[in-house]
Structures are given as C-alpha cells and as structure tokens.
Amino acid sequence: MRIAGRGMIDRRKPVSFTFDGRRYSGFAGDTVASALLANGQRLMGRSFKYHRPRGVLTAGSEEPNALVTTGVGPASEPNVRATTQEIYEGLAVRSQNAWPSLDFDVMAVNDLASPYLGAGFYYKTFMWPRRFWERVYEPVIRRAAGLGALSGQPNADAYEKAYAFCDLLVIGAGPTGLMAALAAGRAGADVILADEDAVMGGRLNAESEIVEGQPGQAWAAEVVAELAAMDNVRLMPRTTVTGAYDGGMFGALERVNQHRARRGTGAPLECFWRIAAKQSILAAGALERPVAFANNDRPGIMMAGAVRVYLNRWGVAPGKQVAVFGNNDDAHRTARELAAAGVHVAALIDCREGVRVQGAAYPVLSGAQVCNASGRKELEAVTIRTASGEHKIQADCLAISGGWNPSVHLTCHLNGRPTWNADIQAFVPTPGAVPGMRAAGACNGVFSTRGCFVAGLEAATAALEALGRKPVAINFPEAEDAAYKLEPLWAVAGKGRAWLDFQNDVCVKDVAQAAAENFRSVEHMKRYTTQGMAPDQGKNSNVTALAVLADATGRGIAETGTTTFRPPYTPVSIAAMGAGGQGKGFAPERFTTSHAASLAMKAPMVEAGLWYRPSYFPRGQERHWRQSCDREVGFVRNAVGICDVSTLGKIDIQGPDAAKLLDLVYVNTFSSLKVGKVRYGLMLREDGFVMDDGTCARLGDQHYLMTTTTGAAGQVMRHLEFVTQCLHPEWQVHVISVTDHWAQFAVAGPKSRDLLNGLLDAPIDNASFPFMACGAVQLGGVEARLFRISFSGEHAYEIAVPARYGAALFDLLVARAEAMGGGAYGMEALNVLRLEKGHLTHAEIDGRATAGDVGMEAMVSDAKDCIGKTMSERPGLRDPKRGQLVGLRPVGAVKQLTAGAFLFAPGDEAIRENAQGHTSSVGFSPDIGTFIGLGFVTRGRQRHGERLRMVDHLREIEAEVEICAPVFVDPEGGRARG
C-alpha cells in the first residue's frame, strides 16, 4: 500500500515486472521487495528446511527470507535478494524452494515433521548403511533442501574485473561515510566512496529526520552532488566492499548492470574490483536484530527499522494494522512515524517497565512481550504477554526491534575479534584490527545522526593526518542526537519454535539442544545447528544465537565469543571473481607463425603448454592418424620433413661472463665450445635431479643462444635470472628470452641439405657446415641462423628467421619439401622419430630422474662445479637399484605398449611392491614395424635382453616386453653426420 507524499520513487515512471508469472507495477526507484509490498504481496519465499511461508524481514542486503530468482534460461540468477534488486521494465522474478507453487508447497510437510528434523537430525539419521551416503541420502537431501537452482546452461553474460587505487576508501555512504568523504574530498585526497545501495545516503534516506534545516534525504543528495563534482572523489554506488585483505587491499563487487534490462548488450553485468587504499574508513552502519519468540517468522513480521525504510524511502506501508514490539527507544520511532503517516498502529509493546509516551495516538504496553504470532501465510494476530496474562491483538504487520548490531565484519577479516560492549549489548570493532582502517559511526556503536557526523569527521581527520594532508574546516550540520537506550531481550520464554536463523531454519531450541549435547563452543554450536551458515552468514541472527548459547551454558556473551568472520560480506558470484577466465580466457593461446598454414592443411592442433602445435597433417585417403604419422616419419627417414620448432625456449646470453654462467648451470662444459658450434647440454636442479635439456650454440666469443624444452622455458629463464642475480651478481652477463622473436623450423632428412641449398644465398656442404655447426646465413637477403642439429637422428638442420618471415618461410620450406617427396610433419611423427633415437622429453626427465638414470652421468664434468652436482652425489641418487633408462619392445602375443604402465618380473604378482620400473613413452615405429618404448627399469642397463611383464592397470593391457638399448635406429649416429 502506497502512502502519498513519501518516498524517493519517481511516480511519473511506472515500471512493470512479473513475479511468478503475474504482472506487477511499481515505480522507478523501487526494489522487488518494495514494489511487491506496495502491491500487497507479502509472501515472498519458502524457508530452506521446513518450507515455511516467509515474507520480507529487512530492507537491505542482510535479507534472509526474500530470496528470488531473476531472469530466465541462461540469464537466470538464483538467490537474488528481493530487498536489493531494483526493478526494471520486463524484469521476471520467480520465487524459490516451493513446488508446485509458492502458495501451495508440498514440501511444507517438512514443517509437520519438524519434531524429527531438529539440530543434528542429519548426523543422527543418515548414518547407515554406508553405501547409502552417496547413492540415496545425498540426492534426496539435496532435492528436498536448498534455495535457488542454477539454470544448468552456460552463463552468457559478460563480467569484468578491475583494479582501483586511492588515498582513502570510505566504505558506506550513510551520514558517517558522507561526512568522511566530504572532509577528505575537500582536503584534496583521492577518495573512493563505495556503497552497496543504488542511492547514497544510508539511513538518511530511511528516516524522516531533519538535517541542517532540511529533510535528511535532501541533505544527503546535496552532499552526494558536491562529491560527484570533485575530480579527486570517485563514487561507487551499487558496490559492496566484500573483503579486507593484507596491505590495504579490498575486494568489492559492483553490480554494474543488474538494475537494467541489459542482457545481450555485451555490457558487464558485474565487476569485481580490487581496491588498493592507503587508508580506509569503515562506515558500514548497523543491522537491526529480531527478538526470538514462537512463530516469529510469519510473513508480515519485519524489522522496525526496515518498516521505516519502506515508509520513507519507498512510500510503502507494510501493513494496515501495525503492531510494534521492541526493547529500545528506536522501536518508538517506528510507531511514531507510522502514526504520522496515517498508518494504524495497533499497539506499541515495550518489554521495559515504566515506559511512557507523551500524547501517543496508540496504546503503549510497557513491561509486555509478544510471545506468539498466528496466521500461516500472512500475519493475522500477535499474542501479548503482560503481568496480567496473555491476550491477542489483530495485526497484519509486526515491527520488531531487539537492538542494533554494528557491522563489524570487515574489521575481522584479518583475524581480528570484535569487543563486547555492554552499554549497547553488541559487539564493536577492536581498534587496529585492520591496519590503516578506522571504524566510525553506527558500525562503531554510535547511533545518533549527529554522533555519526562527528565520528565521520574525526575518522577523516585522522586518515588525512596519516596521509600527510591538512584537513579543511567543515561546518557541522545540525541533526538529531537522541540517546540509544535498551534493555537486552534475546528470546521470549515459551513453547513452540522461536526462530533465530531464518535462512537456515535454526530455532532457539536447536541451540539449546546443541548446548545440551555438549556442543558448547560457539564454533561447534554453529556447525551442529548450521546457525549462520546460510548465504546471509547469520547477519541478523548470530549475536542473538550467541546470547541464547551463553544463557544455555551459563556463560557471559563476551566469554562465549563470536565465530570467525570471513569474506565475502555478501555473496559474490564466481563469474565475477573469475571474470575473463571463461572459455578461452582461462589460458592465453600462443600461436606459432605457421599456425594458419597448419590449420589450412587441416592439422589437428594439440596444446603444448600455452602453445598450439600440429599433431599431424592428414592427406587424401588416410583414415587414421597413425597412417599420417607413419607417412610423415617416412618423409624424414627417406626424403625431407619440415617441422615448426619455434615453441622451444630460446634464451640469448651475452657478456664477458656468459661462459661462466653456462658452465655453472650445465653439467657439461660450454666455455670450451668453439664459436660456430652447438653442444647438447643437461641442466640439474640444485637437489641433483634433471631440470631440463637442450642445445646451446656459441654465436660469438661472448654470445650464446640456449634452447630449452617447450614446457620448461619459463622455469629455465627464471633459473638463469636467479643464478645471475642471487648467486653471482658480480658477473657481467645478461640473459633475455627471444622465443617469440625467432621462427625456427627443423629441416630433417637425407635431402635436407639439398633443400636448403636451393634457398640459401650461399650454399653449404659437409665440410663448411658439419654436424653441430651453427652460423649466420642469408636467405633471399634475409639474415637467418642455421644450426646443424638433429632430434630425429637424420641429417638435419634448424633454420631460424626473424618471426615476421616465419609464415612465408614455412610455406616455402613445405613446398620445396613436397617437391622432393617429403613435406610437413607434426608432433606425432616428431615423437616417434625421437623415440627411435632414444632422445629425451619431459616424459623421461619428469623431475625424478638423475643424470645417471638417463645414462648421462659421464657428461657431468669432473673439472668444475655445477648447480646440482654436490647433491647428485648423494648415495640415494647413486643407488644402482635406481630405475635406469632402457628401450622396450613387445615380444609376446600382445603387440601394444602403453605409457605409464608398470613393469614386473614374469612370475611376480602385479602389485606396487613388485614393480621393477615403468614405461615413460611409447609409439609405433614404422622403421622397426612394432611398438617401441622407453622406460625405467631397476639396474636396467645390465639387463638388456631380459623379459618383463608390462601391466597397465588403468587401460587393462598386459604385454610381454624385452629390455633393449634405448636406441632403435642408427645406433652409431652416422646418418646425422653424413
């Protein structure tokens, strides 16, 4: 029901929306909750466990009851608080946790079964049989309980994340925050003022108080306008600061477009901010707490402060006959304002004795309590208990106030605990709990408007001082300065279920039962009853539950203590926190210069780290990848193949001490390498295990080019930076990654030199360019680098050109190779070629292998120290029983080998304790005509010719294998030298 002349809504702008399919009309400025209340729709949800009918309790983000689903299909969003969702034309809202309808919910049968469903019910009931846990109990419980559901379709909306920086972050734009921001803004500080509401002003917009001779709403609007005009102040409405983190960092969720019909426009729905603030002021206000009594969850029972918000902010009377119940003066304000607005006040019930109200237009019952409420889907009457007995009065709305809890949450995010303040019967922030943060105003236990102005100004002055800025004088606005007096009342005695946590359906008796069953610690009580574990994290119930627990255990509230406060303050969607990480955004893609050509040749691409590389290049009639792979292996063995190897890490190393660096990081010596030569090198970690391998070319006296494996490029680069900065900063040497600067292609096969000589400006021969030579060449006038190295074991080269020529060179090389009976080859063929030669990849050097394990201990130079050398001499790393690299070939009926299978002696049971080793890489060798493999076998080098049983437990494959040398083709290595 709307009240004329009140509210900050635009009555010239009607907005229509639907709730459970029915069309409703509100005004611009309404929330779903205010518009539904204005239309007399008070039933807004069903409770989590008992499916009790529920109406709206609050007017803010702490709302436990009125959770709804907005939107349809992939755009639907569950568990949206109706109290914060602004309405817009066409908004579709659905109720949750009710079937078939909100009005008639079959699961409400749970409410009748409530004597059996109290705290600990699940723990005690669904114990046995064990096999029912996953198959029966969990699906049933999950279906019966819960709030909104996800659509199950991919989220089509855009989200953002962003960083912001400021001198001073002011959290909350009520009287405290506005005053603080004004003082800091006028003093020239960089200020961010964030508030979760769409309209800044906080309680100034909720009350009808006069500030500086004008309505508080108008005063707030003026200040906001002044702040908006300042270049050094950034206003962030609809932004909840959700967490405080180390070093002045804050997380914040901005609901950028949640208040508009914006689906499909590409505009971000939400933005997750990380705000770096030198100083901060917490002006988060306070949350009003209910009083527990039987059936205090009836729709129509609301917080007294929220009733004033609906009245003053949205011009809505939440009922026709409103009763007010409280333990403090603030409840009186609600009764007064309702009466002034012409709403019938059925009674003001104050639990305190001797309370009088001068000239009240409604009955005032002092020393009385509300002890029950009736009316299932809508409040009809409340039962009042006085000294003379109990009686009912008719009311369709009960405004209730048990006092206010300061919003201390953010001050506790760095492990701080709040302090109990007996004067206001609430917890207040402990000063200094978050470095650089000052809590001020209502969140610090100061409840009058004037008190908040004073606190805001003081906090800003202190923050400015910490920032080294001079405060400017500010005229102090006149405002109410009423004292806040209350008498604690947590739960009204009596039978029947009295609700504490509305969102998780926790009652006073559940907490009492937890205490009786010895879950007396507050953390145990929380987990046993689930008190405060719903999405609202018990914002309006935790303190009351503590008080009930304290009472049940005979302790004080301060002694009972609070549970831990953790971010986020209000729920944050995963989509916002992971903005940019959806789909391809999860990992950047790195493409080689031949990427487009590979795609044009229909090559399936495989990921190698962030790189994409061609798996194979299918041709004509080939129906299986193996056919393509075998053909490509043949190119290299018989003619010439072309493969893009640009993804290998390339590190340019220059300086007078470059050779010293290489001698320290490689096990073998590079200072002795001649200019124009390449050498294979093996690198250890300091703990003695192999880090990486690759070739390193000496391009000049003080100039080397190191290559790394594709996967370890980043790790090796970091390692070199570590050695040059942390171990030998005195060395004159510089390292830089040039991986992306050069496109590099393998030209491999007996016809490789013929191919190159058709392209190079000056031809080469075996004498001028022998195996392991390197040097500068020219290719159509382009400066290129040529390396005679071979991963395939054939006569082969790698040619590198500046990346801008990569695409053109790849096309040219492939065309020439095809004309010579060869062509491009992919990763599958590359792997087979290296397997046939026993060359290593990270399948072999997997972080557990030593130089000895891979048969390279002879490479470790005796003449010098190197990283990892000392530790590689540990007895355990020299143990002859260690797995040693061997070749494997199938000799039994089963011809298939698999990687990752275990190896056992023929008679042994295939269990872990009997394992003699494992296979690391396998492939089908067209040259040998069977599968071949590499693996590690204990004492393997002395066991060539022995037979073992390969068992792949996962794929259920068993094969008989013979151990052999890990080189299958051209063991003398003559081909590479020819």
Add this chain to the structure above:
Amino acid sequence: MRIECPICGSRDRREFYYQGAAVALDRPAPDAGDAVWDVYLHLRDNPAGETRDLWQHEGGCGAWLVVTRDTVTHAISAVELASDVKRAMA
C-alpha cells in the same frame, strides 16, 4: 597483498613468483659437507614472526627480491634487490 619492487614500485602480488627462504642466496662451497648442504636445501625455520623470502618480479622487471615480512601480521617491513643483498654478503 602488494609488494614494493625497488625498480617498479608498488605492485599486486600476482605479478610476483614466490620462491622460498632467502637462505638460497648463501650457496655453500661444493666441499662444504652434507650437513651444510642439507641445511641449505632442506632445513627451513617456520617462524611466527619475521621471515625473509625470495620473490621474483616475474610479471614485471624480472628482479629477484628479498622480502622481509611478518608471518603473523603479514606486514612487509623491507624489500631489497637480491643482487644488492648478495653483494653485501661478499
């Protein structure tokens, strides 16, 4: 969490790679013996209080840094270039 890189200024922790204790700067001689090498590689204090760690500004200038911070309060009290620290050790 933010780290004040001596070269780049105050940066978000996501730009940095974390290595471990700054002990790594003090690489023993090859013949220092098993016990010394064991301490260098494996034995780490787990202080409730001040600790010195190596971080690399991998997403920035590439500098290795020695960061002194408190494991209880998470306060960072000093950030130095590892190369400066190493030179001072000589």
